[in-house]
Amino acid sequence: MKTTRNFARGSLAAVVVLSASSTFSYASPQDYEFQLLSEEVRQGSDAEVSVRLVDKRNGQAVSDAVIFTTRMDMAPEGMETMTTQVQELPSEQAGTYKFKTNLSMEGGWRFQLGAKVQGEGETVTGEVVVKATP
Numbered sequence: 001m002k003t004t005r006n007f008a009r010g011s012l013a014a015v016v017v018l019s020a021s022s023t024f025s026y027a028s029p030q031d032y033e034f035q036l037l038s039e040e041v042r043q044g045s046d047a048e049v050s051v052r053l054v055d056k057r058n059g060q061a062v063s064d065a066v067i068f069t070t071r072m073d074m075a076p077e078g079m080e081t082m083t084t085q086v087q088e089l090p091s092e093q094a095g096t097y098k099f100k101t102n103l104s105m106e107g108g109w110r111f112q113l114g115a116k117v118q119g120e121g122e123t124v125t126g127e128v129v130v131k132a133t134p
Helices: 002-023
Strands: 032-036 040-042 044-055 066-074 079-084 086-089 096-103 107-116 124-133
Touching: 032 124, 040 044, 044 107, 044 124, 066 086, 066 096, 079 096, 096 107
Parallel strands: 040 124
Antiparallel strands: 032 044, 044 096, 066 079, 066 107, 086 096, 107 124
16 A cells, blocks of 8 residues: 555656646747848947847847856958957847957958857857948
8 A cells, every 4th residue: 555655646746747848948049040230331440339139939129137258250251260359348238248349341241159058057158240441
């Protein structure tokens, strides 16, 4: 009788755990996307680029992500080795991340980013193309 009762408890616990885990939706890095606020940015040493990190499942901007990798290069123009430094700036808008860089030439600049999102185990990565204009 005691064995049957322990088996029943164990079975009930397994059903509860399985049903609870099926109601939670875990995100993956592919559920996030970096979006430019403006595709065209004025060329120069004080160019400012702003991006929004969006959760594609609900369309909401993601606040408090930690941007730890940035790379700006001219890969869209066939010059991937031409890079420039990127400095993060304070942003007044939640979910928007602002950067200062030197867009020394007109044309397309690829901006690659890596971020840690709270509650996510994997790194969120993405890239956008900025067009430097005179």
